[in-house]
Amino acid sequence: MYFELFQQFQKTLGQMETWLHAAETHAKANNYPPSDTLELRLIADQLPFARQVQIACDTAKMGAAALSGKTAPVHDDNETSLEQLRGRLANVRAYLGTYRREDFAGATERKVSQARWEGKWMTGQDYFLQHVTPNFFFHATTAYALLRHKGVALGKKDYLGERTMRLPE
Amino acid sequence: MYFELFQQFQKTLGQMETWLHAAETHAKANNYPPSDTLELRLIADQLPFARQVQIACDTAKMGAAALSGKTAPVHDDNETSLEQLRGRLANVRAYLGTYRREDFAGATERKVSQARWEGKWMTGQDYFLQHVTPNFFFHATTAYALLRHKGVALGKKDYLGERTMRLPE
Numbered sequence: 001m002y003f004e005l006f007q008q009f010q011k012t013l014g015q016m017e018t019w020l021h022a023a024e025t026h027a028k029a030n031n032y033p034p035s036d037t038l039e040l041r042l043i044a045d046q047l048p049f050a051r052q053v054q055i056a057c058d059t060a061k062m063g064a065a066a067l068s069g070k071t072a073p074v075h076d077d078n079e080t081s082l083e084q085l086r087g088r089l090a091n092v093r094a095y096l097g098t099y100r101r102e103d104f105a106g107a108t109e110r111k112v113s114q115a116r117w118e119g120k121w122m123t124g125q126d127y128f129l130q131h132v133t134p135n136f137f138f139h140a141t142t143a144y145a146l147l148r149h150k151g152v153a154l155g156k157k158d159y160l161g162e163r164t165m166r167l168p169e
Numbered sequence: 170m171y172f173e174l175f176q177q178f179q180k181t182l183g184q185m186e187t188w189l190h191a192a193e194t195h196a197k198a199n200n201y202p203p204s205d206t207l208e209l210r211l212i213a214d215q216l217p218f219a220r221q222v223q224i225a226c227d228t229a230k231m232g233a234a235a236l237s238g239k240t241a242p243v244h245d246d247n248e249t250s251l252e253q254l255r256g257r258l259a260n261v262r263a264y265l266g267t268y269r270r271e272d273f274a275g276a277t278e279r280k281v282s283q284a285r286w287e288g289k290w291m292t293g294q295d296y297f298l299q300h301v302t303p304n305f306f307f308h309a310t311t312a313y314a315l316l317r318h319k320g321v322a323l324g325k326k327d328y329l330g331e332r333t334m335r336l337p338e
Binding site: 111117130137138168 | 170171173174176177180181211212215280286287288289290291292294295298299300302303304306307310311313314317318320325328329330332333334335336337
């Protein structure tokens with residue numbers, strides 16, 4: 001189910017683009033610079049909004065790459081506007097859109113490591129279940145929470161997006 | 170991967186129990202009633218902390234039941250203390266612990282519906298990917314964000330818990 005969950009991540013990144021539009025609308029209606037949004041935090045020692053969006057993007061792209069033996073595109077974490085953050089979201093969505101089910105054929109058994117893990121590693125399946133999936137939704141939801149706290153007009157449907165509902169038979 | 174993701178949900182519910190202990194410690198150190206925690210919100214029209222915990226529990230238990238043709242245990246949403254919320258988390262963790270991989274054998278093709286969906290339904294796979302997984306992590310992370318905003322001492326490792334790292338070979 002790797003492929004299908006990365007498709008869900010891709011969908012959620014698309015929802016996040018709509019949140020940034022709502023944040024821009026809120027800033028204009030309340031006469032503050034839209035780029036102030038990038039600095040939002042719930043508490044002083046929390047990573048700001050821009051980092052939450054960047055890490056959600058990175059978790060998805062690096063997860064897909066690590067689980068398929070590819071190299072993810074690099075992003076420099078230098079966005080200074082909501083428009084630039086939307087560009088990053090769109091870029092990572094497009095990158096995830098290049099993946100096919102067969103790219104994840106050997107994902108479960110891959111050895112995955114990160115520089116900060118000091119040589120330790122996880123199996124592809126453990127990495128996906130214990131790291132990628134909870135982290136992705138953590139940073140997406142934290143970004144959403146920061147906007148809710150600021151008063152941006154968002155609701156649960158903006159988080160989930162359209163679900164594939166079938167009509168009564 | 171249904172079974173494995175429900176195991177991850179079970180683990181996250183266990184992490185949430187540790188957050189409630191941290192919330193109790195914070196309340197005592199700052200001289201407010203621990204049960205005030207249940208009313209925390211980031212903004213007036215948001216469901217309070219207690220509901221976030223209850224819905225995370227319900228999303229996991231109802232997801233597992235719906236995808237395996239079982240009936241989930243009922244909880245009455247009447248918790249008035251952190252201790253009672255921890256009891257609910259422990260109860261749902263134990264319930265998820267009764268599941269075996271084979272319970273989800275037909276999950277992908279099941280028809281899943283909810284009373285509020287007015288007869289519409291989702292396939293088991295769509296329900297799991299588009300509803301259960303994003304909703305579960307949404308409510309867990311929102312509960313975490315509410316505690317962070319209040320100043321409770323929590324960090325990312327308290328969200329993820331211990332990951333299965335392998336030693337360098």
